[in-house]
Amino acid sequence: MKVLAIINAKGGVGKTTVSTHLAVAAERLGLVTAILDLDPQPSSTLWADHREATSPAVVAAQAARLPVFIKQARQQEADLIIFDTPPKAEGTATEAAAHADAILIPLQPKPLDLDALPQTIQLARASGKPFFVVLTNVPIQGQEKADTMAALTKAGIEVAPMVLHSRKAFYSHMQLGQTAEDFDPDGKAAGEIRTLMLWVAERINLLTSIQTDSRKTA
Numbered sequence: 001m002k003v004l005a006i007i008n009a010k011g012g013v014g015k016t017t018v019s020t021h022l023a024v025a026a027e028r029l030g031l032v033t034a035i036l037d038l039d040p041q042p043s044s045t046l047w048a049d050h051r052e053a054t055s056p057a058v059v060a061a062q063a064a065r066l067p068v069f070i071k072q073a074r075q076q077e078a079d080l081i082i083f084d085t086p087p088k089a090e091g092t093a094t095e096a097a098a099h100a101d102a103i104l105i106p107l108q109p110k111p112l113d114l115d116a117l118p119q120t121i122q123l124a125r126a127s128g129k130p131f132f133v134v135l136t137n138v139p140i141q142g143q144e145k146a147d148t149m150a151a152l153t154k155a156g157i158e159v160a161p162m163v164l165h166s167r168k169a170f171y172s173h174m175q176l177g178q179t180a181e182d183f184d185p186d187g188k189a190a191g192e193i194r195t196l197m198l199w200v201a202e203r204i205n206l207l208t209s210i211q212t213d214s215r216k217t218a
Helices: 015-028 043-049 063-075 090-099 111-127 144-154 188-203 209-217
Strands: 002-006 033-037 057-060 080-084 102-107 131-135
Touching: 002 015, 002 090, 015 033, 015 043, 015 080, 015 102, 015 188, 033 043, 033 063, 043 057, 063 080, 063 090, 090 111, 102 111, 102 188, 111 131, 131 144
Parallel strands: 002 080, 002 102, 033 057, 033 080, 102 131
Antiparallel strands: none
16 A cells, blocks of 8 residues: 655645545546545545535545544555645644655646745655656646746656646536546546656556556557
C-alpha cells in the first residue's frame, strides 16, 4: 500500500479536485483506493455523500488518528490512500507528510500562488519525502505553463510533465459526486487525470503489470 499526501498551504488550488479525480482514476486502474479527508471543511466527504458509486471510499479523518486509519486500510488490503489536506493548517499538513510515501503539490500558474509556494516546499523538504508539483487550472493557451515549469525546474523542484488544464469537466459534476472520468471518460479532462495517475503510480512504485499495459495503450 502507498500513501499520497495532497498538500498546499494556499487554498483554492484544486486539492480536493485532484484528490477525488486521482482516486477515481486509480480505482479504474484496479487499485483499491481511499481518501482520508483531513479538511475541517470536508469537501471530499461531501462529494462522496452525493456519489452513487461506493468507491473510492472517503473517510473524514483527523491528523492525530492517521496511524489508526492507515492500519485499517492495510488490513482491508487497500492499494492507495490519498490525504486531502486543508490550507493554512501546518500541523495537519506536517502530520500528513510524515505518514505519506510521497507528496503531490497542486499549483496554479498564477503570481499569488507562486508567491505562496515556498511555505509548502519548505514543509515538503523538511518531511524528507519525495515530492512533486502538478500544475492545475492551466490556461489552454498562453505562456503560463512553460514559464512556470521553467521557473520550478530552475529552482530544483520536480514538476509532473503533464498538466491539468482549465476545463469545465473537472468541476461541473462535483455536486453529483462525479469526476470527469465518471461522466466523460473519453474527454480531455479524463485523459489528463488518467495520465497523471499513471505517472504518479510509477513515481511511487505502485504500477503492476496490468497498469503498465494500460499505460502503453492509453
